[in-house]
Amino acid sequence: MRVDLFDFELPGDLIALRPVSPRDSARMLVLKGPDHSTDRQVADLPSILDAGDVLVFNDTRVIPAQLEGTRGEARIGATLHKRIDLRRWQAFVRNGKRLREGDTIDFGLDVTATAEARFPDGSWTLAFAGDEPVEVLLERSGRMPLPPYIAQRRPTDEQDRSDYQTLFAREDGAVAAPTAALHFTPGLLEALKARGVATETLTLHVGAGTFLPVKVDDTADHAMHAEWGRIDSQTADRLNAARAAGRRVIAVGTTSLRLLESAADEMGMIDPFEGDTAIFITPGYRFRAIDGLMTNFHLPKSTLFMLVSALMGTERMQAAYAHAIRERYRFYSYGDSSLLLP
Known part of the structure; x- marks a missing residue:
């Protein structure tokens, strides 16, 4: 069709x-x-x-599944898409061409993740470091993942959390x-x-x-x-x-x-x-x-x-x-x- x-x-x-x-x-x-x-x-x-x-x-x-971070000097954006297990998520990555398998992305506030593997559609497996639940890490470093047609017109703010x-x-x-x-x-x-x-x-x-x-x-x-x-x-x-x-x-x-x-x-x-x-x-x-x-x-x-x-x-x-x-x-x-x- x-x-x-x-x-x-x-x-x-x-x-x-x-x-x-x-x-x-x-x-x-x-x-x-x-x-x-x-x-x-x-x-x-x-x-x-x-x-x-x-x-x-x-x-x-x-969950606040949108993250902004760095890999070296490269700016990397990640939007988590689907949980794989307790510490690993499939994510859509902005500027993903700057990533290689094994790279560490620093999302700030002691939140880091390893880019483990790239899917055929361009998304990545991200493995979050540490022992804290990933949801706790996201509450600390993530933002609400507003749809692109809103996010392109205004920034996400605290009101969006409710x-x-x-x-x-x-x-x-x-x-x-x-x-x-x-x-x-x-x-x-x-x-x-x-x-x-x-x-x-x-x-x-x-x-x-x-x-x-x-x-x-x-x-x-x-x-x-x-x-x-x-x-x-x-x-x-x-x-x-x-x-x-x-x-x-x-x-x-x-x-x-x-x-x-x-x-x-x-x-x-x-x-x-x-x-x-x-x-x-x-x-x-x-x-x-x-x-x-x-x-x-x-x-x-x-x-x-x-x-x-x-x-x-x-x-x-x-x-x-x-x-x-x-x-x-x-x-x-x-x-x-x-x-x-x-």
Whole structure:
């Protein structure tokens, strides 16, 4: 499938650089079925969803995974992507051509790492020195890994340490936020509970690969980066029971959706899951585990715009995004939301 089918023009001033406050005051474009759409707010969710619906959240927590350091006189930037073991991470490296296997990178504040091996895609294995947990080292020397489309427009600051975490964040390991859930507040969760909407959580540690552009002309030639996820048996059982009872399972975010679909068998039963997934969803995919998706607005020609096009139809999503641009919705990680109910 041609990648240019998923292209569109986005004015730069629609890229949100900060979230709105309160978070649930963000706008939300609701698409139902083949032709119904309406402009709402995230705070309206309790009046839109049905009693018995289940929202599935990702409880991953973003770590300060962006590091700036030196190897001799060379400046080296590293964005951790995926944990390999307790002390080693796969990382995307800026100025990586200045590295050789065995080089030590000094990230300051007594944080160093050895560049052990280079992957075919240009990323590196970094092995962190010392006995302190790597998460402690990152809290000391790292920065929040804001998406490039924000980081290119303003510096990361202390406010991002709270803005770029969801209410559900408790499992350290993500280097990008599951941004659909950034819109939820304690008050909204209480209103959803009063409505009879259930919530479940799973864990998918979002990697920096989520921001990589699709550089091929055909989707068949694109290779997804793997990310680690887990769904425990109790959560799987409750989700299967909900769907068996005719209740809708709605993923909050593409990360939740991709893990649910990775865990589902051909009959739509969700199995317990622990391990890597590199699922790539494009139009023609048959969804097995979910009945809807809440998600932000995505980049042109991105794997995530392909995913929402698979759920709702490419023409439908192109028209929806054109509407969002005309109505000046805010785009990307800190932007507005959409609720997609096929």
